[in-house]
Amino acid sequence: MAIEFKTPEVIEKQLRNVQIVAEHAMRPDSRRLDDNEHERPWRYINMMLPQMQEMERANIAAAKARAARKKAAAEAVKSNGHHGGVAVLEGPPPAEEAAGDARESIANMTLVHMIEMLSWGDAGIYLCIPGGALGGAAIQAVGTPEQIERFLTRYTEGPPKWGAMAMTEPQAGSDTGNIQTTATFDPATNEWVLNGQKIFCTNGKLALEESDGMVVVWATVDKKAGRAGMKPFVVEAGTPGVIIAKVEHKLGIRASDTATIIFDNARIPADNILGDPEVQTGPGNKGFKGAMKTFDSTRPIVAASAIGIGRAAFEFTRDTLAKEGVKMEYGKPRWKLSTVQADLLEMEAQLRAAWLLTLKATALLDAREENKLESSMAKAKAGRAVTMITQKAVELLGPLGYSTEFLVEKWMRDAKINDIYEGTGQINTLIVAREILGYTRNELK
Amino acid sequence: MYSFDMTSEQKMLVDTVRRYAEKNLRAVYREAEESKHVPEKVVQTGWELGLLPGFIDARYGGYGEYSALTSALYLEEMAWGDLGITLHLLTPNLFAIPIAQFGSDKQKEQFLAMFCGDSFPRATAALVEPVVQFDPAELQTTAVKEGDNFVINGKKTYVPLADKADWFLVYAQENGTTQAFIVPGDAPGVKVGKRVKLMGIQALEMHEVEFENVVVPKANRLGGLKGIRIQKLLTLSRITLAALAVGVARAAYEYALAYAKERVAFGEPIAHRQSIAFMLANMRIEIEATRLMVWEAAYKFDAGEDAAKSALLAKQYADKMVLEVTDGAVQVLGGHGYIREHPVELWLRNGRGFVTMDGAVVA
Numbered sequence A: 001m002a003i004e005f006k007t008p009e010v011i012e013k014q015l016r017n018v019q020i021v022a023e024h025a026m027r028p029d030s031r032r033l034d035d036n037e038h039e040r041p042w043r044y045i046n047m048m049l050p051q052m053q054e055m056e057r058a059n060i061a062a063a064k065a066r067a068a069r070k071k072a073a074a075e076a077v078k079s080n081g082h083h084g085g086v087a088v089l090e091g092p093p094p095a096e097e098a099a100g101d102a103r104e105s106i107a108n109m110t111l112v113h114m115i116e117m118l119s120w121g122d123a124g125i126y127l128c129i130p131g132g133a134l135g136g137a138a139i140q141a142v143g144t145p146e147q148i149e150r151f152l153t154r155y156t157e158g159p160p161k162w163g164a165m166a167m168t169e170p171q172a173g174s175d176t177g178n179i180q181t182t183a184t185f186d187p188a189t190n191e192w193v194l195n196g197q198k199i200f201c202t203n204g205k206l207a208l209e210e211s212d213g214m215v216v217v218w219a220t221v222d223k224k225a226g227r228a229g230m231k232p233f234v235v236e237a238g239t240p241g242v243i244i245a246k247v248e249h250k251l252g253i254r255a256s257d258t259a260t261i262i263f264d265n266a267r268i269p270a271d272n273i274l275g276d277p278e279v280q281t282g283p284g285n286k287g288f289k290g291a292m293k294t295f296d297s298t299r300p301i302v303a304a305s306a307i308g309i310g311r312a313a314f315e316f317t318r319d320t321l322a323k324e325g326v327k328m329e330y331g332k333p334r335w336k337l338s339t340v341q342a343d344l345l346e347m348e349a350q351l352r353a354a355w356l357l358t359l360k361a362t363a364l365l366d367a368r369e370e371n372k373l374e375s376s377m378a379k380a381k382a383g384r385a386v387t388m389i390t391q392k393a394v395e396l397l398g399p400l401g402y403s404t405e406f407l408v409e410k411w412m413r414d415a416k417i418n419d420i421y422e423g424t425g426q427i428n429t430l431i432v433a434r435e436i437l438g439y440t441r442n443e444l445k
Numbered sequence B: 001m002y003s004f005d006m007t008s009e010q011k012m013l014v015d016t017v018r019r020y021a022e023k024n025l026r027a028v029y030r031e032a033e034e035s036k037h038v039p040e041k042v043v044q045t046g047w048e049l050g051l052l053p054g055f056i057d058a059r060y061g062g063y064g065e066y067s068a069l070t071s072a073l074y075l076e077e078m079a080w081g082d083l084g085i086t087l088h089l090l091t092p093n094l095f096a097i098p099i100a101q102f103g104s105d106k107q108k109e110q111f112l113a114m115f116c117g118d119s120f121p122r123a124t125a126a127l128v129e130p131v132v133q134f135d136p137a138e139l140q141t142t143a144v145k146e147g148d149n150f151v152i153n154g155k156k157t158y159v160p161l162a163d164k165a166d167w168f169l170v171y172a173q174e175n176g177t178t179q180a181f182i183v184p185g186d187a188p189g190v191k192v193g194k195r196v197k198l199m200g201i202q203a204l205e206m207h208e209v210e211f212e213n214v215v216v217p218k219a220n221r222l223g224g225l226k227g228i229r230i231q232k233l234l235t236l237s238r239i240t241l242a243a244l245a246v247g248v249a250r251a252a253y254e255y256a257l258a259y260a261k262e263r264v265a266f267g268e269p270i271a272h273r274q275s276i277a278f279m280l281a282n283m284r285i286e287i288e289a290t291r292l293m294v295w296e297a298a299y300k301f302d303a304g305e306d307a308a309k310s311a312l313l314a315k316q317y318a319d320k321m322v323l324e325v326t327d328g329a330v331q332v333l334g335g336h337g338y339i340r341e342h343p344v345e346l347w348l349r350n351g352r353g354f355v356t357m358d359g360a361v362v363a
Helices: A009-035 A042-079 A095-104 A107-121 A133-142 A145-156 A204-208 A223-229 A286-323 A339-366 A372-396 A408-419 A425-437 B008-035 B040-048 B068-081 B083-102 B105-116 B230-262 B274-302 B308-338 B344-352
Strands: A163-166 A182-186 A191-202 A214-220 A230-236 A242-247 A258-269 B123-126 B142-146 B149-160 B167-174 B177-184 B190-195 B206-217
Touching: A009 A042, A009 A107, A009 A408, A042 A133, A042 A145, A107 A286, A107 A339, A133 A145, A133 A163, A133 A214, A133 A230, A133 A286, A145 A230, A163 A191, A163 A204, A191 A204, A191 A214, A191 A230, A204 A214, A204 A242, A204 A258, A214 A223, A214 A258, A223 A230, A230 A258, A286 A339, A286 A372, A286 A408, A339 A372, A339 B274, A339 B308, A372 A408, A372 A425, A372 B274, A425 B230, A425 B274, B008 B040, B008 B068, B008 B083, B008 B344, B040 B083, B068 B083, B068 B230, B068 B274, B083 B105, B083 B123, B083 B149, B083 B167, B083 B177, B083 B230, B105 B123, B123 B149, B149 B167, B149 B177, B167 B206, B177 B206, B230 B274, B230 B308, B230 B344, B274 B308, B308 B344
Parallel strands: A163 A214, B123 B167, B142 B167
Antiparallel strands: A182 A191, A182 A214, A191 A258, A214 A230, A242 A258, B142 B149, B149 B206, B167 B177, B190 B206
């Protein structure tokens, strides 16, 4: 291996297509969809549908193969009479999967590039991308082959469908360990019964009311067990007792729906639980840790989305000012630059800093290496940088920057969410701090 | 692809330099700073690492080729050890690297062998001028062609190891562009003036140098008829300085982190408080981001791509970052950070220098 900074040609090629989508199916609708909150971006959805279904097919095949390999390995251990603590190599994947594995080895790198470009188009519209989204990712990560088939096949065919993840509750935002939604097992009917309320669920309405989708809901099976009692459950559209109570009106990303979901004795089949139903404490507690682990892969994605918006704002500001005769200067000493030129340089440098952190976190993810520190660094940095960049863009463009004439004011409103969701800037800074200091959550609160 | 792993050769080299920095630079940095002198022994052991010959072609006596990336990787380690001593050690590079990058075959043949020997070469460069509005692209020092010679006039400052230099590479304006000229230390009209006293990097001996009607043959123009492109040199300099800045910042961050875990206030280590822990977290984030920007610029330079913009952004980012981090480290140590028993005050003074030295160091 050697240090390298080069976008692979295969990603470049896909980016060119995504840019066409961004320019033709996103930007022309940006203002209208911001004005008419919750109107659906159908032009974009229909354009993305075929390739999203294709992608889901590939994802499902890969996830099933992985899950099957894991299962076979586990059974081999059992039948050989080995007990815990014996490391088992999964063995090389069958030949027909090799091509899939090669694609997988840059899967996240491809994804962050796509999302950066889509968010450059429009971050609110981007979120309405059909597919399993965060819910689908959770099922792919921990679902059995049967669950993957049952829950995710829908995303490979027919009309567009959405997925979502429901974690946040009115009293539990950053402190995810404090969720109160309960899941009680009813042996009489072999069902889980869900009760509680989830808020801020991105695409919750699209997933449960406007399509035949599903939501992965986090609930506790044992309140006394704390985090160990938290488990993810798949709730499908059409489940009685599931009510979309509210869709939020937001500062930005208005094309995206942010739903409140109430579970009132909502009954779901026993095998809709993801992972082990047993409550385990200590190192065996993979449930909650599993949820936290998914953040390591989703945080670079949010960072990429932030950076896409930031790039849109930077490029537009730079180009608009250039037309006015204020050009970027890359070689001059600082005292020869105007403050506006210095601001532009600072914006560009901040953008690059955040992007490179994101790429490093993503490269580790693709290499299946630990990236908790790196993904939180990228997310914290990107959220903060893009907040600054977009606010600066509004400032630099004067009366027109603040006006709805341009999109920069919208981009500033859109950008801010990236400093909040998937862990606020403060939570991610806290994670970085704990990691570098080697502190537990009790040592550094 | 995007890859962030060093080659095994680079890892070995970085490891060697880190050990050298820890054992040698960290052992004497305070004494060197206070006495304003770099001990001979440290210079000799530093030279014996053979870093510069590793960047010089075998045909001129070296054993490698230049890589801005490899350079950036070990410069971080050296600056982590001590910036002042590092700049002393890098002084021959200020002459050798431009010769290797821009020199004619004849110039390379004549001069590069001097950098592949056993003893520390006595060569330096003069770029910075004693004016507030300094711009490497618009120098006040002039070189005027007269017959077969150039006549150089002007005042320079920040010239490292000038009083011992056998050779100077002098940057001057010639017909509106910045060019470089090879000047023997004993040429008539070369006057080494007073030692420059700076806020930081005091171990490094630097002098003002005046060039008064210094005549050199036209063959001494670097790059011959082609000359040099100052922007390319500035690009390299920016990569060099930004890499050094990352090293200084990392030293300060690591020291502050260790201190914050040990220092007890209100009954527990101060690192248990978010106000301290978050400062450290942000330092780590900014150091890592800057390092990646440096690597990217260096990678592009080595790949023959236009690295000017990446290098500029990296340097500009590094200038701010190193100040923020070293200042943060002083702050984490509180009153103790202000006392010269701890190194953080020195790192803050050193960190402040990067923005000033644009163009002055290439390695």
